[in-house]
Amino acid sequence: DTGVSQDPRHKITKRGQNVTFRCDPISEHNRLYWYRQTLGQGPEFLTYFQNEAQLEKSRLLSDRFSAERPKGSFSTLEIQRTEQGDSAMYLCASSLAAQTHEQFFGPGTRLTVL
């Protein structure tokens, strides 16, 4: 048990619907990362937060994606107007700021867009 939790674990939605995922990091970790992983690929960086500040967002992330970490603890990732290409595993990880290499991953949320 790495201590990072994600909810839900699975989500099936219809194309065009909005979905929101939640990540609760390890409590003392001030960095939180979102990655997306599709079949046969490694995790792809989406965005990361240090405390409540979103410090970087991948240019691969379309305007339909938004992430928040309002109080510097849990984070949400919202996808608006989902498309079939959004189907993937969404992974959350957390770390201390100075220890990017020690990222602890959550179990992921598997999204299927029909």
Next chain:
Amino acid sequence: EDKVVQSPLSLVVHEGDTVTLNCSYEVTNFRSLLWYKQEKKAPTFLFMLTSSGIEKKSGRLSSILDKKELFSILNITATQTGDSAVYLCAGDNTDKLIFGTGTRLQVFP
């Protein structure tokens, strides 16, 4: 642009064989190279390498980094069916991890 390339993409071996997985990287502000094992769930950490030429070992697994050639290898000796997984390599650019596509290892009895 940061890039991590792994080879081979897929490997099928029999129990007892030794395998070598390769990882090359081009990562700005490089700090470390990490190896993960992924079995149908979130990646689990195997090794972190920061210095060239120093081998890290954990049981039957070992890994080494060459910072001049921007290359790392992961060796698994006397493979077992439980080693079947995707092995991911990632470069730490200080801000985030850049992952390769992974090598899928299948070990048959």
